[in-house]
Amino acid sequence: MAAGKTILEAALENHVHLEHACGGNCACTTCHVYIREGMQNLTEMQDDEADRMDTATGITLQSRLGCQCKIRGDVVVEVPLHNVNIVSESDLLPKND
Numbered sequence: 001m002a003a004g005k006t007i008l009e010a011a012l013e014n015h016v017h018l019e020h021a022c023g024g025n026c027a028c029t030t031c032h033v034y035i036r037e038g039m040q041n042l043t044e045m046q047d048d049e050a051d052r053m054d055t056a057t058g059i060t061l062q063s064r065l066g067c068q069c070k071i072r073g074d075v076v077v078e079v080p081l082h083n084v085n086i087v088s089e090s091d092l093l094p095k096n097d
């Protein structure tokens, strides 16, 4: 992912359609992601993000809003299943073979 960009920007540039209902304005939680590796490589959470995160479903200590944190190094991100758009991102859902 590209340093200096938000996770949302990097995802969209790499054709990962991370939901962003408010357009990246910290007014929803549809860009909620789990940081699996590299939390230290993201900008610090600001009060606006923390306040909005309080309204998100399934938050953990690894939760961030993809539109609010900028990348400073390598990170591994997981999109929570409850944030996957079943119509446009069915390839992200577990397969039932």
Ligand code: FES
Pocket: 019, 020, 021, 022, 023, 024, 025, 026, 027, 028, 029, 030, 031, 032, 052, 065, 066, 067, 068
């Ligand atoms: S897109 Fe709405 S808070 Fe990130």
